[in-house]
Amino acid sequence: MNRLTQLLEAALFAAAHPLPLSELAKLQPDASHEELLEGLRALRDQYERGGHAVDVVEVAEGYQLVTRPEFAEAIAEAQIVRRPRKLSQAALETLAVIAYRQPVSRAEIEEIRGVSVDGVLRSLQERGIIEAVGRGEGLGRPMLYGTTALFFELLGVRSLDELPRLEELSVALRPPSDLGELTGS
Amino acid sequence: MNRLTQLLEAALFAAAHPLPLSELAKLQPDASHEELLEGLRALRDQYERGGHAVDVVEVAEGYQLVTRPEFAEAIAEAQIVRRPRKLSQAALETLAVIAYRQPVSRAEIEEIRGVSVDGVLRSLQERGIIEAVGRGEGLGRPMLYGTTALFFELLGVRSLDELPRLEELSVALRPPSDLGELTGS
């Protein structure tokens, strides 16, 4: 491993959370974008070849070191780590609405889901998966919600672009709503 | 790397604290003490041979993975891991008293704030925001504190004189009583 690869490993190792390329670039300011990507590739190769239990993944617009899934069962069983708490159906549906329509108000979410989402919103906010991103127009200037980086981290996706497009869904008839606007373009 | 070594790596990586052998043993209950130690050695060797930036070390509580010191420094320098963070309310209030009353003793700060400031003082000092600037008169010749150049740098002011409302606030922050009078002289 060359020096840059080592630095990348050390940084990813020490940060625990995903680091964007712009941050990693600070490790060696004269390194080009390509060199950084090359270093990350070299690190992955090294883990692969050495048969390591960790891997570099691209998530939440950054890079992160995580354990390989095949070891999850064993270390969870040994009670060394706990698997993340599962999201409830209500939380998942609320997140789906927010992810696709953000920034979105509580009233809009309730309109789509047909239920009150007060408690769910609060708990998602407390867990840092969503956040208030501003206030909307109209009566009472309602709070608008959006997803956070933790949302992507939780899902293991890079960004909104990796979420399924609405056209790809199996629900045949597209509703005459503006649901597609965010992902459509 | 064999399965046990992989499990050890995954466990040490994901665990929320250093792991003693007794906990590591849960990963593979039929593994002997020696096999576990052998596995840890194999992991170290692998890091060493592969030129990795990480290492396995044993501390009082058990085994843990750490960044090798020579890389830890580079990361600290690049400031990618340690994002600047805000001071706590308690730290800010103590800092405020010191800024407007300097040079000031701990006893005086405590009298003004009405709480013990021992820990806060130490942490502000460690962060290089305040420093001991001398010793006062009176019983025990107490240490006096003042702000550092870093403090002004952080605030974006050149000197004490540029602190807003300096005279007014330094008077307002006068301790409720004069300490010297309590013990008499």
Added chain:
Amino acid sequence: MGAGPSASLRPVTTSLARSGDASFVVRLDTFSGPLDLLLHLIREQEIDITDIPISRVAEQFLQAVHALGLNEAAEYLEMAAQLLRIKIQLLLPRPFDDEEWEDPRAELVRRLLEYEQIRELAEWLAEQARQHGDRFARGWIPEPPEQPDRPVTVGLEELLLAVERVIEAMPEPVLHRVVPRPLDVEGATRRIRSRFDERDEWTLGDLVGRSRSIADLLSSLLAVLELARVGFVRIAQRQPFGSVVIRREPTDAAA
């Protein structure tokens, strides 16, 4: 009441309910709202969503709401009301040639489809989270002892707010001057010496007692130290953080 004819994909939790005529099975707690329940009824009976037999579905919906004990849930009752309203609208005679006529079910269908999409997305999110949940990030980062603390930020405004908080919290200044009270070590020494006439061993706390003032306390402490210095007493602590014991030295030397 084990497995019903429909094996819902969603987790089974509690009670089953079976309606009289139509054989559908619904499970409490598996529904995340009235749209979910409605969609379940429609999809399970393979009803064409663009041509919902409102009369039948409305009845089933009401039965399910009763069976599930959801009578209290305003959201379900609202939906039930909406279904009945649509049922009535459909029963109204409509002009044969009226091109303006809009199917009263259209809005409901739109909402159902929109909701179904959201549910599909929610499923995708759940699967994604489940998969990624098997990848653990580093759990703990030991603090390298030699590393400097995280850099901090301070703003002028923050500092001023802090000053104001401090001033706010400050007690009223003491206006009278505190009368200086000199330490009385001699008096305290006499007092403490006399207490050893009662017994040979005292804890420091008992000996010093509840002093009336800091000056009294200091006087007593200084007296104890003085008595120890001249060899009248010995100060001992039997265990760390234990109480400090003051014991009179054997008096043979003095005698």
